[in-house]
Amino acid sequence: MQLVLERRAERSTVVAIASPLIAIALTLVTIGILFAIIGKSPIEALRVYFVEPLTDPYPFFLQQEIAVKATPLVMIAVGLSLCYIANIWNIGAEGQFLVGAVCGSWLAVKTNGTDVGHWVLPVMLILGALGGAIYGLIPALCRVYFGASEILTSLMLVYVANLGLDYMVRGPWRDPHGLNFPTTAAFDPAASIGTLFEGPGRLHAGSIIALVVVMLGAVMLGRTLMGFQIRLVGAAPRAARFSGFDTNKLVLFTFAVSGALAGLAGIVEVAGPIGHLDPGVASGYGFTAIIVAFLGRLNPIGILFAGLFLALTFIGGEGAQIALKVPLDLTKVFQGILLFYVLACDSLIAYRVRLLRTARKVAPANA
Amino acid sequence: MKKLNIIAVLAVLVLGVMTFGAVHAADKLKVGFIYVGPVGDLGYTYQHEVGRRALQKALNDKVETTYLENVPEGADAERAIEQLARAGNKLIFTTSFGFMDATVKVAAKYPNVFFEHATGFKRAKNLATYAARFYEGRYIQGQIAGKMTKSNIIGYIVSFPIPEVISGINATMLGAQSVNPNVKFKIIWVNSWFDPGKEADAAKALIDQGADILTQHTDSPAAMQIAEQRGIHAFGQSSDMIKFGPHAQLTADTDYWGNYYIDRAKLVLDGKWKSDDTWDGLDKGMVVMAPYTNMPDDVKAMAKKTEEAIRTHALHPFKCPIVDQNGKTVECKGGDRLDNGQILSMNWYVKGIDDKVPGQ
Structure with missing residues (x-):
């Protein structure tokens, strides 16, 4: 006896749209039961997790925080989706994020305390994107010229970036008034992305950049020749070769773009909510963004919602730790269950599970 | 399908029945x-x-x-x-x-x-x-190490070259030199606060280089476990690690924040809280030495005497004169000792340490 997954002949559109909703509903029921088991009210828990962050009254502190948290995730994930659609595996977005943060910060550190004008921030953003792109091109070039697996090289370069960041903030860029602690001086206003509104929220212009990135990503994938190439190479590599598309060029292009977006996210995060460079900048956004990319079905619009949703679970989870005194682990279990159901629902829509009673039985020839 | 329905209904019931509001204590x-x-x-x-x-x-x-x-x-x-x-x-x-x-x-x-x-x-x-003032405990550990070592080599596993860590290394060396002028340190930076794998590797490397006592400024008990396996001595860090080294641990420089948290909460309750810069040590019970174990009675007596002297401010680990690594006498801004600012921004080694402060 064995279980097999069998591709369904046709997919129902209604079910395809309902799939994520079913997954969320199943997650809610499961997590509700979990809360009931540990003696907390499930309704109260779900309210703290999902309703409270979304219904926070003016000045919308929690909603702003969701956007702040989602901003780097969405930016990185849009870039990664271009790679993943074309079956090119950039796993090192975290490294490109850090290199972008370091490259952009160079200007902020060099101009610190001088009054040089408003061109500083835009140039920082450009430097960040450039740095990320160049760092992303290293594994791409290694693959194109030496056939090295980009999965390995891009991942290993994360550690290199981490140590490079560490070296800069402990050595040359250390704040001279910081008692030798490993951090740069706080960035000047000219080198910082300010908040959009007065008051407690931290919503900043980086979120607008993320929205623009989503729109450009959607247009590029859906409406341009390059987008077509990416999709074709992913779906039918042989056909793509026959039609004369150069896979190597595509590897370089997607790595450069995803590296640039990760680098941009890095410098936006440092010049925005953090405000200085220190080793704590490395907090795993580049890896979380991989989840966001797949949760959003490798579709820029989907990624926008996936990023916002994942941010919501982070912020709701914090609220739950405070209001319900549940451990952080429950938030992680919760995120895990959600991913599990999303993937399970997806699979069960595309495939049907069949129980084969005897493996040896041969299907009738005329079936 | 029917079974699924039943499960769904049950789940909804569970959700519905279990509602109750959170109770908040308003005055606390x-x-x-x-x-x-x-x-x-x-x-x-x-x-x-x-x-x-x-x-x-x-x-x-x-x-x-x-x-x-x-x-x-x-x-x-x-x-x-x-x-x-x-x-x-x-x-x-x-x-x-x-x-x-x-x-x-x-x-x-x-x-x-x-x-x-x-x-x-x-x-x-x-x-x-x-x-x-973690360095107070480290001075005592240095003295114990100076007495206990046979090879005169102390292995030191460290995280990041921030002043707290540097002053810990210096205090340990000053303590060791006060009883044994021939002590040498071997120092390994693992660039992490918590990485049991790297800490264990560092411990093994230090023992292979002749260290017969290990001390650490990283948080995991990995080095203590290696010391226990190899039959040498070690000091615990932050918390009492005797469970991991019943025959290895000499003592541990532990942090105890309870008294401070209680004091500060009381000040808020009494309306007397104000912004302060608190830096307490053995005297206020913020640094607590784990029991002195696995050492002869005379060493234990010496450690207790030093602990008492530091607690009563009769002895300061950074008492002058202090000579730095290059043989230059350090300026004493605190009268007969280094002042707090000098300790809090320390980025140089005392004489006798033949390592280089990273990034300097």
Whole structure:
């Protein structure tokens, strides 16, 4: 006896749209039961997790925080989706994020305390994107010229970036008034992305950049020749070769773009909510963004919602730790269950599970 | 299909029946804590959690404590601290150096909430700082090591070259030199606070280079376990690690924050809280030496005597004259000893250490 997954002949559109909703509903029921088991009210828990962050009254502190948290995730994930659609595996977005943060910060550190004008921030953003792109091109070039697996090289370069960041903030860029602690001086206003509104929220212009990135990503994938190439190479590599598309060029292009977006996210995060460079900048956004990319079905619009949703679970989870005194682990279990159901629902829509009673039985020839 | 229906109905019932509102105690002082690690790290964060529990126990009818664990030191920190402030916490402890700027920003936005940042140096009207004089315990450990070593080589596993760590190395060396002028240190930087694999590798390498005593400024008990296996001695760090080295641990330089947390909460309750820079050690019980074990009685007696002398301020580990690595006598800004500023920004080694401070 064995279980097999069998591709369904046709997919129902209604079910395809309902799939994520079913997954969320199943997650809610499961997590509700979990809360009931540990003696907390499930309704109260779900309210703290999902309703409270979304219904926070003016000045919308929690909603702003969701956007702040989602901003780097969405930016990185849009870039990664271009790679993943074309079956090119950039796993090192975290490294490109850090290199972008370091490259952009160079200007902020060099101009610190001088009054040089408003061109500083835009140039920082450009430097960040450039740095990320160049760092992303290293594994791409290694693959194109030496056939090295980009999965390995891009991942290993994360550690290199981490140590490079560490070296800069402990050595040359250390704040001279910081008692030798490993951090740069706080960035000047000219080198910082300010908040959009007065008051407690931290919503900043980086979120607008993320929205623009989503729109450009959607247009590029859906409406341009390059987008077509990416999709074709992913779906039918042989056909793509026959039609004369150069896979190597595509590897370089997607790595450069995803590296640039990760680098941009890095410098936006440092010049925005953090405000200085220190080793704590490395907090795993580049890896979380991989989840966001797949949760959003490798579709820029989907990624926008996936990023916002994942941010919501982070912020709701914090609220739950405070209001319900549940451990952080429950938030992680919760995120895990959600991913599990999303993937399970997806699979069960595309495939049907069949129980084969005897493996040896041969299907009738005329079936 | 029917079974699925039944499960769904049951689940809805469970959800429906289990509703009850959260009960809030209105009059209690709410105290919040932000931890950089998980409460189960058996080291630094765990000791803060022990302190929080002591506070909750001591003032159970007057305070309500909450914590957020594993908070990253990046952009998330500011939001996490602000969430605690918004939830009505009137006293908030941010327990890691990396939370400094985030704490400063939130403190500016919530002038009626009192903030306390551990191991930092930025203060405001409603933002105090606190730290422990870990180097006091390390001086005692240095003396014990100086007496106990046969090879005259002490292995030292360190995390990051920040002043707290450098002053710990120096205090250990000064303690060791006070009883044994021939002591040498072998130092390995593992560039992490908590990485049991790297810490264990460093411990093995140090033992292979002849070290017969290990000390560490990293948080895991890995080195202690290696010392136990190899039959040598070691010192615990942050918390008592005797469980991991019943025959190896000589003592441990442990942090105990409970008294401080209780004092500060009482000040808020009495309306007397003000921004301070607290830096306590053995005298106030913020640094506590784990029991002296696995050593002869005369060494134990010496350690206890030194501990008493430091506690009563008769002895200061950084008493002058102090000569630096290059043979230059260090200026004594604190009269007969280094002043707090010199210790808090220390980035040089004392004479006798033949390593180089990274990044200098």
